[in-house]
Amino acid sequence: MYSNKTTILVTAEEMKQIEAEIFSAGMPIASLMEKVALKTAQKITELYPLNRKKVSVGFIIGCGHNGGDGLVIARELYHKGYDVTIYVPLIAKLKDLTAQHFQYVQSLGISTVQNITSLSSCDFIVDGLFGFGLTRKIVDDLAEDIKTVNSWQKPIISVDIPSGINSDTGAVLGVAIRAKYTLCLGLYKKGIWQDKALEYIGQVKRIDFDIPSSFIDKITSESPSAKLLTVDRVKEILPLPRHVTTYKYKQGHLLLICGSKEYVGAALLSAYGARSSGVGMVTIVVPESLKPLINSQLPEILVIGCRETSLGSIETLPLLDWEKYQWVCCGMGLTKEAVSVVEKVISSGCDILLDADALNIVANYYLLDSLKNRQGKTVLTPHDGEFERLFPDFSFVGMADRIEETRQGAIALNATILRKGAKTIISDNIHTWIIPHGTPALARGGSGDVLSGFIGGLLAQNSFTDTINVDTVAAAAWLHQQGGILASEDLSTLGVDGVTLSQYILKAVNKLKGNGQ
Ligand SMILES: NC(=O)C1=CN([C@@H]2O[C@H](COP(=O)(O)OP(=O)(O)OC[C@H]3O[C@@H](n4cnc5c(N)ncnc54)[C@H](O)[C@@H]3O)[C@@H](O)[C@H]2O)[C@@H](O)CC1
Numbered sequence: 001m002y003s004n005k006t007t008i009l010v011t012a013e014e015m016k017q018i019e020a021e022i023f024s025a026g027m028p029i030a031s032l033m034e035k036v037a038l039k040t041a042q043k044i045t046e047l048y049p050l051n052r053k054k055v056s057v058g059f060i061i062g063c064g065h066n067g068g069d070g071l072v073i074a075r076e077l078y079h080k081g082y083d084v085t086i087y088v089p090l091i092a093k094l095k096d097l098t099a100q101h102f103q104y105v106q107s108l109g110i111s112t113v114q115n116i117t118s119l120s121s122c123d124f125i126v127d128g129l130f131g132f133g134l135t136r137k138i139v140d141d142l143a144e145d146i147k148t149v150n151s152w153q154k155p156i157i158s159v160d161i162p163s164g165i166n167s168d169t170g171a172v173l174g175v176a177i178r179a180k181y182t183l184c185l186g187l188y189k190k191g192i193w194q195d196k197a198l199e200y201i202g203q204v205k206r207i208d209f210d211i212p213s214s215f216i217d218k219i220t221s222e223s224p225s226a227k228l229l230t231v232d233r234v235k236e237i238l239p240l241p242r243h244v245t246t247y248k249y250k251q252g253h254l255l256l257i258c259g260s261k262e263y264v265g266a267a268l269l270s271a272y273g274a275r276s277s278g279v280g281m282v283t284i285v286v287p288e289s290l291k292p293l294i295n296s297q298l299p300e301i302l303v304i305g306c307r308e309t310s311l312g313s314i315e316t317l318p319l320l321d322w323e324k325y326q327w328v329c330c331g332m333g334l335t336k337e338a339v340s341v342v343e344k345v346i347s348s349g350c351d352i353l354l355d356a357d358a359l360n361i362v363a364n365y366y367l368l369d370s371l372k373n374r375q376g377k378t379v380l381t382p383h384d385g386e387f388e389r390l391f392p393d394f395s396f397v398g399m400a401d402r403i404e405e406t407r408q409g410a411i412a413l414n415a416t417i418l419r420k421g422a423k424t425i426i427s428d429n430i431h432t433w434i435i436p437h438g439t440p441a442l443a444r445g446g447s448g449d450v451l452s453g454f455i456g457g458l459l460a461q462n463s464f465t466d467t468i469n470v471d472t473v474a475a476a477a478w479l480h481q482q483g484g485i486l487a488s489e490d491l492s493t494l495g496v497d498g499v500t501l502s503q504y505i506l507k508a509v510n511k512l513k514g515n516g517q
């Protein structure tokens with residue numbers, strides 16, 4: 001089983017409360033700081049081992065306990081033989097524990113400097129300026145110091161979170177350290193996984209300090225915390241291994257409603273995505289003129305051609321036996337003309353996924369109420385622009401916390417929302433997943449069409465299991481990103497077109513060990 005402890009994202013307030021539980025249970029504050037900082041120092045020695053030549057490290061130390069951590073790390077690296085220099089810009093405001101550690105490092109003869117530029121010759125920098133206690137914008141000399149450190153383009157290791165990043169929203173408070181590594185202490189701070197922080201966090205590594213699960217549960221069980229999706233959880237969610245006596249209709253029947261003369265490829269790519277899911281049956285509804293192409297490219301798919309408008313969009317849906325399908329995916333390349341199509345899908349009572357033009361139609365034609373009150377399950381897959389168009393009147397849009405905003409959207413529409421971005425977020429209100437790894441190779445036309453078909457195929461298969469939909473959608477998004485990562489490793493960031501991606505998704509599935517294959 002995956003552990004809450006290693007994947008949960010906490011706010012600064014939650015972290016403070018968990019810390020308070022630890023202290024009130026008897027752990028002395030200084031002992032906890034010592035433990036955390038020793039483990040962090042150990043990680044730094046692994047990242048930058050001492051070799052025959054001297055390694056010099058500069059510390060930028062703040063006035064709170066992030067600075068205290070920094071000073072303990074500085075002391076340990078000094079004892080190990082690193083050439084340590086410390087800069088403490090807020091020296092008059094040090095918290096007691098931090099001041100004590102500062103006094104001790106001075107007594108050891110560790111060199112302290114009065115100016116940031118004195119650190120410019122160090123091999124790397126440790127940022128212990130601010131952690132989750134940063135409450136306001138960084139200004140004046142301190143802001144200049146951060147700009148100066150960033151301008152050196154040296155490796156910077158941030159303790160807990162890059163100084164200047166809001167630990168809940170990921171927003172830059174004035175200016176922020178651009179880290180090469182973020183060594184996050186204990187639990188992941190939510191801000192680290194927000195898109196806004198991405199340019200600053202570098203590689204994230206969690207330093208475990210044995211927080212009892214009961215404390216984490218006590219503080220977070222009532223709150224709608226987000227979690228990082230792990231490979232182990234993805235393995236549990238996948239509809240594998242298959243039962244030996246299964247047959248095609250037991251593996252789900254997916255209905256795709258998509259495509260137009262203008263966006264032929266969207267229909268093809270959604271079908272390729274569905275194909276990669278291994279779903280038992282796929283039926284695709286497209287404008288009549290697309291039928292021969294789909295037949296020639298994907299011979300295993302049933303194709304229903306529809307009467308089309310003068311511009312080549314689906315004019316009306318034929319009579320469909322909706323009950324036959326475990327999931328319906330609609331919208332990819334449909335064009336904004338296909339209003340009646342989207343209305344019919346929403347009123348069908350089926351379990352549905354709406355993407356692309358279907359989302360724009362919902363936004364343009366005020367279909368939000370019918371969406372919210374529909375019988376079947378709903379999955380929506382907007383990117384940021386589509387998300388904002390979906391909720392023009394809702395106060396939560398623009399609330400700065402992208403993760404919470406997505407959860408609020410899921411509540412408002414009684415739906416599972418997958419919000420695309422550098423970090424994909426999936427929420428059904430109760431559960432929220434973040435896909436930790438991603439690749440900019442997927443920032444190109446067609447990736448989303450593949451994703452919708454792939455999600456639909458997994459949802460159709462998992463509709464025969466107890467797996468909740470938000471988990472299936474998240475696992476699909478995880479594999480989609482992994483497919484992109486594997487493809488870009490083989491073919492470069494420029495080589496991940498939609499067809500290639502759909503094939504590499506299967507490589508990502510195959511890489512999961514113990515999936516019954
Ligand atoms: N939560 C935990 O379990 C643990 C936390 N520890 C460390 O403690 C840190 C949090 O410590 P603190 O609460 O002392 O907070 P910080 O060390 O992040 O900084 C807070 C201090 O900075 C000042 N400050 C805030 N914004 C400022 C600004 N814009 N300009 C100038 N000064 C500003 C505040 O007045 C306060 O004195 C964590 O990030 C972590 O590094 C560890 O020592 C031990 C374990």
Ligand SMILES: [K+]
Binds near residue numbers: 129131158
């Ligand atoms: K920091």
